Amino acid sequence: MKNSGLARAARSTRGAPKTSGDAVAAAIIANGGSPHRLATRNAPKLDAAELKQLLRTMLVIRAFETRTTELFHSGLVKGTAHSSVGQEAVAAGAGYPLLRSDFIATHHRGHGHCIAKGADVSRMMAELLGRKDGICGGLGGSMHVADIGLNIIGANGIVGASMGLGIGAALAAKQRMSTDAGVAIFGDGGANEGIFHEALNMAAIWKLPIVFLCENNQYGLSTSFLESTAGGSVSARAAGYGVPGETIDGNDVVAVYAAVDEAIARARAGEGPTLIEAITYRHGDHSMRANLPGYREDEEVERWKAMDPINRCVSMMMERGALTDDEYEALVAETDAEIERAVEFARNSPEPDLESLAPAVSAPFKSTGVVEPAPGTRELTYLEALKEAMAQEMERDERVFVIGEDVGPIGGTFGVTRGLFQRFGKDRLMNTPISEMGIAGAAVGSAVCGRRPIAEIQIFDFVTFMMDMIVNQAAKLRYMLGGSPTVPVVFRGPQGGGIRLAAQHSQSLEAWFAHVPGLVVVAPSTPYDAKGLLIASIRDDNPVMFLEHKMLYLGQAAPVPETPYEIPLGKADVKREGTDVTVIATQVMVERALQAADMLARENISVEVIDPRTLRPLDMDCFIRSVKKTHRCVVVHEAWRTGGLGGEIAAQINERAFDWLDAPVERLGAMEVPMPYNDKLERAVIPNQNAIADAVRRVCYR
Incomplete structure (x- = not known):
């Protein structure tokens, strides 16, 4: 689906005169919404083609979500998914002013936002079915749909994460000295996370090109907005950070477009962030899996359905003469057919295999091909x-x-x-x-x-x-x-x-x-x-x-050499050669192990000291070679032994070199207490060279 925002970036409604929004505000207040006046504007002069594009985006989202619900109940979509039916105007209106190079970061209910930014609905549907041709290879699923090529940096299963990632994306755009900007979308529940305040503060002091868009659908899972948010308004918090903030009718796609378009223009001009609170309502439950006991009155749900964003847009367009019944029916048929093609594509996509998992976890280490330089004399x-x-x-x-x-x-x-x-x-x-x-x-x-x-x-x-x-x-x-x-x-x-x-x-x-x-x-x-x-x-x-x-x-x-050099990650270093026992030591324990080795040499015990240098991944091949030579091993670190890295190293040595061991692997760590303040006690709980030497003696004379 082609990005609808490519021609819209230059449009700004900044300074447009306000008109009365009391009727909409009253309806929202009556239905448990935010008890404060909505900011409204004269509707921008969008032509019929532009309005149809906004309507079409909403229809695609509605069809996608409706079909996803059916597929969930039939068992093809597994786990869970979060439908945005009822909230389509927020996604369509916010996506319309954005360029391909602009970013969005969104939340677990993010299908609509990704569609509005131009994500391929066939690959999205394949992702929801967990298939190889999914937009994330079937590894992310509904809550993590993203497309880096479109600067969709993620729907996200962690509440509020979009704001943290969003300020990073905005910072990157500013550092590139581009005019790119973006939107971080979060729910009313996310507005009560600490990251909301930290992100808004940082964006404000650095004037980052970002719009914070709160999709206030009145409920954080089952807890009502009014019961969870002091002051009754998310947007009012903007004043505390010295940035513009307003609450808008999130079921009016043109109002959402106008507000986000103005805020994006501010961001591109270097004027910093804006906080927008879009009042809307999800028609369904928190998630398709939720099956929660009733927490909303049926009458409340029906009143909000009467303010359905698609129906409102259709009525407005017909009143303006921008849409006929036949045109609307054709759009519905067209979007339904698009989603059916997406479902067919997803059904025909193969399942991912186990071999696809490991390469997806980490990017391969880059081999420099350069031998580590000699330390020199500097x-x-x-x-x-x-x-x-x-x-x-x-x-x-x-x-x-x-x-x-x-x-x-x-x-x-x-x-x-x-x-x-x-x-x-x-x-x-x-x-x-x-x-x-x-x-x-x-x-x-x-x-x-x-x-x-x-x-x-x-x-x-x-x-x-x-x-x-x-x-x-x-x-x-x-x-x-x-x-x-x-x-x-x-x-x-x-x-x-x-x-x-x-x-x-x-x-x-x-x-x-x-x-x-x-x-x-x-x-x-x-x-x-x-x-x-x-x-x-x-x-x-x-x-x-x-x-x-x-x-x-x-x-x-x-x-230390003056010229830049790399030490390959995942490569341990043998700090001292030895033949009787291997001591694997980390950080400050390396020097103490070397001191212990000097002490033990006087007792004719030859200690090999290895510094892992990288703790993940571990260079187990280096450790195993040494243990097969010395037949004994001590692992020492400052961290507590319980759940510590020494246990992992010892376990892998037992698995791979048990037949070469003449004694069990010994682990040495700090005493199992928090660090004391008293200096003598602090020194006593941390392993020293004498403790390391004693551990070596135990494995040698056992």
């Missing part, structure tokens, strides 16, 4: 090596930028970005509000749209605020979209204990991320590794969790 600290890696990549690739709290003039809490702001400016070192969800959303959304962000997490414990964007978005977007997009984002920052920051600022959380397919987890232990691995991470096409231990910031300088 020395840098760990912190300086990280800074040099970022500076060299920012010089090499204009798409690379840093985003995070306090990364500007002061250079971050630990000074890792110090000096970069003065060198590259505020557009490349983006100093943010304290907004972890917003930072993560902007990073992931901009990465999907072609940028290469480095998101600094000020203290890694704060990653808990970012988990949705990292685990549900960055790690899964490529997969849910059928393996087509890349998500080249690096999340980096300090973790671990040792400097008396207590329980909420000292955790080692790498196991969380190593558990998630789609993420790459990197943990360098030396300045040399830090530079080469960070450059490789920035250049990689996958989301990377780059873990920097705070104690390593305080370490001594070591040789």
